[in-house]
Amino acid sequence: MAIVIETENLSRVYTTYQKPEGFVNSLRGFINRKNISKVALEPTTLKIESGQIVGLVGANGAGKTTLLKMLSGLVTPTSGDAKVLGYRPWERKNEYLRQISILLGQKNQLWWDISPADSFSLLARIYDLDVKKARARVDHLAQMLHCTHVLHTQLRRLSLGERMKMEIIGALLHEPQVLFLDEPTIGLDIVAQETIREFLDEYVKEKSPTVILTSHYMDDIAKLADKLLLISKGNIVYEGTVPDFVTKSNAELAQNEEVDFEDVIRRFLETESRIR
Numbered sequence: 261m262a263i264v265i266e267t268e269n270l271s272r273v274y275t276t277y278q279k280p281e282g283f284v285n286s287l288r289g290f291i292n293r294k295n296i297s298k299v300a301l302e303p304t305t306l307k308i309e310s311g312q313i314v315g316l317v318g319a320n321g322a323g324k325t326t327l328l329k330m331l332s333g334l335v336t337p338t339s340g341d342a343k344v345l346g347y348r349p350w351e352r353k354n355e356y357l358r359q360i361s362i363l364l365g366q367k368n369q370l371w372w373d374i375s376p377a378d379s380f381s382l383l384a385r386i387y388d389l390d391v392k393k394a395r396a397r398v399d400h401l402a403q404m405l406h407c408t409h410v411l412h413t414q415l416r417r418l419s420l421g422e423r424m425k426m427e428i429i430g431a432l433l434h435e436p437q438v439l440f441l442d443e444p445t446i447g448l449d450i451v452a453q454e455t456i457r458e459f460l461d462e463y464v465k466e467k468s469p470t471v472i473l474t475s476h477y478m479d480d481i482a483k484l485a486d487k488l489l490l491i492s493k494g495n496i497v498y499e500g501t502v503p504d505f506v507t508k509s510n511a512e513l514a515q516n517e518e519v520d521f522e523d524v525i526r527r528f529l530e531t532e533s534r535i536r
């Protein structure tokens with residue numbers, strides 16, 4: 261299988277400044293600014309094959325979004341290198357951007373004040389898609405996601421779950437080869453989570469994109485991911501399949517104990533929070 265995503269010691273450090281309390285101290289802070297560095301991603305070397313769904317799992321603040329943002333070209337690395345489909349993402353070449361998509365579950369990317377159908381027409385123009393084909397594609401995706409009835413309602417009037425489905429359609433309209441999905445089921449009820457999960461499963465079978473998916477819901481990862489990347493404080497600490505990870509974790513436990521994927525991850529996160 262071809263390697264689609266490759267990183268070599270890719271890292272990112274954010275520099276922010278500590279804002280002192282109170283108005284006078286804030287003014288002083290302009291002159292005497294204290295900068296703090298935060299390592300969001302330690303040097304990371306990865307290879308991801310074409311058509312794989314990779315589940316990226318870790319505690320809040322572990323570095324998942326930072327990695328996705330670098331791979332999609334939204335953030336420049338501090339050091340190291342990466343190639344996605346042969347392109348350096350942060351160079352933001354148009355040929356690259358046409359072949360990828362990033363969905364940030366915590367942010368709206370479609371236009372707030374118009375209907376999703378109008379947003380999709382604008383996106384079709386931006387991506388220079390055939391209008392008829394783009395419309396047929398929207399209808400097909402909306403049917404798969406059971407949300408045809410809200411296509412012509414202003415985005416701001418939709419529920420969180422309906423909005424997420426619209427964001428997914430927007431992200432897939434140009435048929436990206438590489439898809440970065442950052443928490444596509446966040447905050448949704450279990451039925452909506454399942455609908456999106458089943459949709460992604462079906463979509464990936466149909467189009468075979470390479471996907472990196474982050475989620476705090478282990479069902480998403482267990483049901484969709486071919487490969488698990490476990491990240492702890494900016495370091496990838498496990499790379500392999502979900503079943504191998506569970507088997508390995510069980511082998512380390514006492515003989516009369518047996519845990520499933522969700523239990524293993526819960527224990528991992530509990531340990532993380534104790535040693536933070």
Ligand SMILES: Nc1ncnc2c1ncn2[C@@H]1O[C@H](COP(=O)(O)OP(=O)(O)OP(=O)(O)O)[C@@H](O)[C@H]1O
Nearest residue numbers: 274276298300318319320321322323324325326327
């Ligand atoms: N723009 C920024 N400026 C400063 N620090 C940042 C910035 N973006 C992220 N960070 C810090 O980098 C670390 C990693 O953040 P990141 O958003 O990648 O984590 P995450 O694993 O996606 O977390 P979550 O599951 O909560 O979304 C965190 O400590 C965060 O506070």
